[in-house]
Each structure stands twice: as structure tokens, then as C-alpha cells.
Amino acid sequence: MVIQKIGYVSIAKLAATLCLALLAACGTIPTLVPDMAMQPSHPVQLDGAHGPLTAQQSKAILARLKRDGADTNIFDKHLALEAEIVGSPLVVGNKVELLVDGPTTYNAMFAAIKNAKDHINMETYIIEDDEIGRRFAELLISKQRSGVQVNLIYDSVGALNTPKEFFKPLQESGVNVLEFNPINPLLARKGWQVNRRDHRKLLIVDGQIAFVGGINISSVYSSGSFGRSQPTKDNPPWRDTHLRMAGPVVSEFQKLFMATWSEQKGEPLASRNYFPEPGSKGNEVVRAIGSSPEEAYSQIYATLLSAINSAETQVLLTNAYFVPDPQLLAALKEAVQRGVDVRLLLPEKIDSVLVYYASRSYYDELLSAGVKIYERQDALLHAKTALIDGVWSTVGSTNLDWRSFIHNQEINAVMLGQDFGAQMQALFEKDLASSKLVTLEAWRNRSIVSLIKERAARLWARWL
Numbered sequence: 001m002v003i004q005k006i007g008y009v010s011i012a013k014l015a016a017t018l019c020l021a022l023l024a025a026c027g028t029i030p031t032l033v034p035d036m037a038m039q040p041s042h043p044v045q046l047d048g049a050h051g052p053l054t055a056q057q058s059k060a061i062l063a064r065l066k067r068d069g070a071d072t073n074i075f076d077k078h079l080a081l082e083a084e085i086v087g088s089p090l091v092v093g094n095k096v097e098l099l100v101d102g103p104t105t106y107n108a109m110f111a112a113i114k115n116a117k118d119h120i121n122m123e124t125y126i127i128e129d130d131e132i133g134r135r136f137a138e139l140l141i142s143k144q145r146s147g148v149q150v151n152l153i154y155d156s157v158g159a160l161n162t163p164k165e166f167f168k169p170l171q172e173s174g175v176n177v178l179e180f181n182p183i184n185p186l187l188a189r190k191g192w193q194v195n196r197r198d199h200r201k202l203l204i205v206d207g208q209i210a211f212v213g214g215i216n217i218s219s220v221y222s223s224g225s226f227g228r229s230q231p232t233k234d235n236p237p238w239r240d241t242h243l244r245m246a247g248p249v250v251s252e253f254q255k256l257f258m259a260t261w262s263e264q265k266g267e268p269l270a271s272r273n274y275f276p277e278p279g280s281k282g283n284e285v286v287r288a289i290g291s292s293p294e295e296a297y298s299q300i301y302a303t304l305l306s307a308i309n310s311a312e313t314q315v316l317l318t319n320a321y322f323v324p325d326p327q328l329l330a331a332l333k334e335a336v337q338r339g340v341d342v343r344l345l346l347p348e349k350i351d352s353v354l355v356y357y358a359s360r361s362y363y364d365e366l367l368s369a370g371v372k373i374y375e376r377q378d379a380l381l382h383a384k385t386a387l388i389d390g391v392w393s394t395v396g397s398t399n400l401d402w403r404s405f406i407h408n409q410e411i412n413a414v415m416l417g418q419d420f421g422a423q424m425q426a427l428f429e430k431d432l433a434s435s436k437l438v439t440l441e442a443w444r445n446r447s448i449v450s451l452i453k454e455r456a457a458r459l460w461a462r463w464l
Helices: 011-023 034-038 055-068 074-085 101-114 131-145 168-172 250-263 299-310 326-337 353-360 363-369 402-407 418-432 448-458
Strands: 046-048 090-100 119-124 149-155 176-180 202-205 209-213 241-246 284-291 314-319 341-347 372-376 384-388 392-396 408-416 435-438
Touching (some): 090 408, 101 131, 101 202, 101 209, 101 241, 119 131, 119 250, 131 149, 131 168, 202 250, 241 250, 241 392, 250 408, 299 384, 314 418, 326 341, 326 363, 353 448, 363 372, 372 418, 384 418
Parallel strands (some): 046 090, 149 176, 341 372
Antiparallel strands (some): 090 241, 090 284, 202 209, 209 241, 314 384, 372 435
């Protein structure tokens, strides 16, 4: 998002970018009909390491997932619609590792990069010219020189504060570097729109390992958010969530990377084994979802909305930038009316003042409807995750705001099953232990100054 770069770019650059954004056409989130999910139109199809499973195999796996989960009909209610919305299949045989915060994620990424034998495909919104960014650059250059082909996509606005000189050593070593939707008019491609941003965070190694989540390439993630060290006001730890995946679903994420490279007119990629024969690596059922403004609607938004409308017991949302549209607001409030326990985990502090107050402008409406709101303390919450009924989980780059749903390219992984859901539940509860519950009574006693700021920021909701 454009506004989230506050603190990383100059005010002059940000103002110029924002002015351009305001000149662009205002997007609208299309009205979706999640009730279609109530009756499956056809059996849900699963894919394995060697392609589509038989109807009998798919039915057996879904029955196991449903049996192991809570007393919920979420599979019956939302899977069929999800299959209609999303072009990628539900894939079995994957190993999924939950990564919490920057240090853990970077260490896993560094290990995968060092062990690369064939190729590395990386797509990121922000890549900073700092300690972490330079370490990634050094590793990528080293692997390129050793014969591993490296292909890198970075977003033009996300890397607005990164000097072009940072990328020169990468290019000189042979790394294919592609700037997504350049904001420089001299480099702008046909159909250029400043609002269109690549907000994805994706790393694929040898077509066998994929990393997806909310973590950019920046030293702000250098410390963990659950450590014993006392955070400082000027340098709080960042709390984020990422995934390491191995198995057949990696090919689906590879297809999304290739599609972006092609759409952005990147140079032809060197011939490599981008789609190796996948083997079964674990028991997780995963769907890769990539959303793009070129499509009629955001696939992850439609999928999440369907899942919320199908929820029977619990909706747990953790998100950094919460500026919901009317449909999402209605879905959350209606879920409470059905007796669903709806909880939002949001940041107490954020790197965008406008988003901070716009988000809080929805608190009264949600609290009045019975939605529970918690604010994460002592860390800058940047995670984007959801857990529904203990069996439907998602981790990715998608914020719950207009920008993610209309203008950004986003990427998420959806996991089905109680085992991974239990890990997500434990992480959510761990965050709650470091959070403050916002009550309606206390909220209505906030200062008039805060109220004025919230109403003013609300006017900018669609552009944040």
C-alpha cells in the first residue's frame, strides 16, 4: 500500500505518489453472493503429486478433514464456491511450517537459498537497502554466480526509497531483475496505473519450496515480537507471520510468479527446471490463491467472505490494515448474530497515521454488534491471517482494506484441517496474551480529538 511507506520515504515523494493515486479512477468492490456456497454444484476435486485425484480419493480425504475438525459444516458450505472462485486446485501432500516474525523467517529463507541447486524466484513488495536487504542481495548474487538462475520481481512504490544502485550488482551478476509497474514515466508500460501495486511476498527455491506471508525484505523485522528484550518507542519489534511450504502446491505458486513475470513483460527466463516432478511431503491440504486487479474481483476476498458467511463457531482475524468495505462489515456482524465468536486482533500502533484512525473509525459499529476487538501491545502488528471454525486457515499478504481488495496483486495460502488450525489457534491465543481488549464503554470515552481524526481519516478509506 502507498500509505504504509510512511517512515521509509520522504514526505515529498509520498505526496507526489498520493496525488497521482487520487487522480486515478476510484475502484469499487463488486457485490458477491456467498450464499451460493450453501449447496455444492459439483464434488470438490483435490490434486496430488501426480495430478487430480479420483472422486473417491478426494471424498475420503475431505471426510477425514471433516471428521477430525470441530462440529462444523464449513466444508459443505464453502468449498464448492471456493472452487468456482479460484482457478487453482486444492492440493494434498504438502508440509507447511508456520514461521513467526522476521528472524525465524529470514533464517529459513537463507537456508533454502544457500541450498538452491537450480533456480530462485523471488517476488517482494519492499526490499530495502539495509542490513537485511544487502544480505539477501549478497546471497542471491553468490547463487547466481554459482550457476543457479535467480529471478527477482520488486514493486516500484514498495521500493521507492531503495536506490537503483542497489540493484546494479544483482543485474551485473546475471540476476534477472524486474521492476513491477515502474512509477518513472520514462519506464512506464502501456496501461500504467499508479494504484496497481505488487504487494505479494513470495520466494520459490528449485520449484520445491515456497515461502508466502506478510514479511518484506527489511531490517525492521530483525527482532522478534515475543522476546524478553524491552522494545523502544522509536524501534518497536514487528510482529508478522509467514509460511514455508514443500510439496505439490509449490507448482501452483510457481505458476503465479510466472504469470506476473509474463504480464509485466519481463525478459524471457533462462531455461530451468521450474516445475520438477513433485513428491508428497506431508499431510496438509493447501490452495494457492493469487489476486490481481486485472480480475473481476479479488479471489482471496471472495474466498474469505465465503468462509466468514459459512462460519458456525469462530472467526479469528489478525490483520495490520483493517479498513473494511460494507460487505465485510456486514459479514462480521451477521456472524455474531448467528452465535459465532468473532474476534479481531489489530495493531495498537501502526506505520500509517491515516490507516490507524480510519481503522478505529469502525470500532464503535463493530463493538456494538458484539465483535470482540483486541489491540496487540509492545509490537507493530503486520500479520495477515485468519482462522475459521478451527479448520480453515489462511496466511498471506492480503490486508483487510480497499487497496488489497481492488488495486493490489496479493498472494495467500489456504490450509484445510484441524492440525494446522490448532497451530494457528495457539498463535492467536499467544498474541491475545500480549493484547488489550477494547470495550465499548472505554471506547466511547475516548477524546473528541481522536473522534475528529477518525472521521477525517474515514473519508480517505478507499485510497489507503
